[in-house]
Amino acid sequence: MNIHEYQAKAVLKSFGAPVAEGVPVLSLDDVQKAVDTLPGPLWVVKSQIHAGGRGKGKFVEAEAGEKGGVRLAFTKEDVLANAKQMLGHHLVTAQTGPAGKQVNRLYIEDGADIDRELYLSILVDRESGKVAFVVSTEGGMDIEAVAHDTPEKIMTLPVDGGVTEDDASKLCDALKLEGTARTDGMKLFPILYKAFTEKDMAMLEVNPLIVMENGHLRVLDAKVSFDGNALFRHPDIVELRDKTEEDEKEIEASEWDLAYIALDGTIGCMVNGAGLAMATMDIIKLYGEEPANFCDVGGGAGKEKVAAAFKIIMKDPNVKGILVNIFGGIMKCDVIAEGVIAAVKETNLAVPLVVRLEGTNVELGKKIIADSGLNVISADDLDDAAQKIVNAVRG
Ligand code: ADP
Numbered sequence: 001m002n003i004h005e006y007q008a009k010a011v012l013k014s015f016g017a018p019v020a021e022g023v024p025v026l027s028l029d030d031v032q033k034a035v036d037t038l039p040g041p042l043w044v045v046k047s048q049i050h051a052g053g054r055g056k057g058k059f060v061e062a063e064a065g066e067k068g069g070v071r072l073a074f075t076k077e078d079v080l081a082n083a084k085q086m087l088g089h090h091l092v093t094a095q096t097g098p099a100g101k102q103v104n105r106l107y108i109e110d111g112a113d114i115d116r117e118l119y120l121s122i123l124v125d126r127e128s129g130k131v132a133f134v135v136s137t138e139g140g141m142d143i144e145a146v147a148h149d150t151p152e153k154i155m156t157l158p159v160d161g162g163v164t165e166d167d168a169s170k171l172c173d174a175l176k177l178e179g180t181a182r183t184d185g186m187k188l189f190p191i192l193y194k195a196f197t198e199k200d201m202a203m204l205e206v207n208p209l210i211v212m213e214n215g216h217l218r219v220l221d222a223k224v225s226f227d228g229n230a231l232f233r234h235p236d237i238v239e240l241r242d243k244t245e246e247d248e249k250e251i252e253a254s255e256w257d258l259a260y261i262a263l264d265g266t267i268g269c270m271v272n273g274a275g276l277a278m279a280t281m282d283i284i285k286l287y288g289e290e291p292a293n294f295c296d297v298g299g300g301a302g303k304e305k306v307a308a309a310f311k312i313i314m315k316d317p318n319v320k321g322i323l324v325n326i327f328g329g330i331m332k333c334d335v336i337a338e339g340v341i342a343a344v345k346e347t348n349l350a351v352p353l354v355v356r357l358e359g360t361n362v363e364l365g366k367k368i369i370a371d372s373g374l375n376v377i378s379a380d381d382l383d384d385a386a387q388k389i390v391n392a393v394r395g
């Protein structure tokens with residue numbers, strides 16, 4: 001689960017991390033009050049969307065102006081003018097896709113005098129099997145380019161159950177922190193680690209972490225995602241969920257405990273097992289079409305869950321055909337077949353459907369489909385299934 005920058009900063013602040021004063025606003029009426037609580041003389045108006053790259057983003061609407069999604073303002077009037085331009089408009093960044101994301105919230109923040117912009121993130125490092133810090137002196141808006149062109153400027157430091165003095169010291173060295181900044185760093189790294197582990201974060205990214213002109217460190221941007229499997233332990237974090245940032249189909253899928261990710265192709269997929277789902281998507285691409293979604297119904301799905309998955313897939317207006325690819329292990333092919341048929345009848349399915357079943361009770365499953373009288377194309381293996389659905393959508 002992702003949260004907004006201002007929420008992430010509030011979480012980090014509760015652990016003692018240095019962040020700027022700021023006020024989130026949801027409507028233009030609240031901007032004046034927000035700006036009056038901050039000292040100036042520099043304010044920053046920041047679009048709150050669940051995507052990075054806002055500073056270099058572009059708004060779709062002309063009335064939003066030429067500037068990006070993070071704007072500096074030197075007068076209160078300027079704050080208001082920028083807020084007016086940004087709220088309600090669609091911001092396109094390298095992470096949003098071409099349609100962009102509507103900006104429904106702004107964060108008005110105290111401006112900082114920046115000396116240096118650094119990069120810091122914490123994640124679970126699969127290679128070492130540990131929590132690792134990733135840091136670079138080259139922080140700010142071009143970290144992707146740094147990772148691509150000069151990867152030697154990025155250091156990864158796995159830590160073992162906590163940040164030791166020695167770890168903190170290594171991080172300070174890598175970030176070239178001295179004096180006040182070094183003292184701040186020695187305190188900050190253990191704080192960030194504590195926030196990461198206690199709140200079961202999957203990723204914490206501070207880009208940039210800044211050294212200010214007065215020598216102190218400050219968390220200037222914060223992007224946090226939480227491990228969905230641990231959310232039950234954190235009702236306070238669940239409260240922060242902003243469903244307007246999520247795909248409606250993905251929310252419904254999560255209520256059915258389905259692993260569903262919306263994509264932009266035309267072939268809907270319903271598969272059990274993430275590996276088989278990936279293979280199914282690959283083979284659709286191999287035959288020249290694109291998957292409309294990733295969907296893993298899991299190993300133990302019953303008739304109702306299969307029907308629910310079907311309906312969610314059909315809600316996507318781009319879907320021109322559906323490929324069901326199920327390996328019946330714990331799940332039985334006859335149960336799948338019944339679920340598929342129930343869903344086809346209920347949704348008045350108007351697009352071609354190819355079903356490939358394999359495993360337990362496969363003959364019975366195929367018979368149920370054949371006897372249903374519905375227009376379902378049966379396939380024998382993955383190759384056959386992919387070709388059949390691609391041919392069917394191409395007419
Ligand atoms: P994004 O990563 O989505 O582009 P950031 O929050 O990192 O958004 O902001 C982009 C840039 O804007 C930062 O790298 C920094 O240079 C500047 N910036 C952001 N917040 C402030 C602030 N409070 N004071 C001064 N400059 C800021």
Ligand code: MG
Pocket residue numbers: 053140207208221
């Ligand atoms: Mg940033």
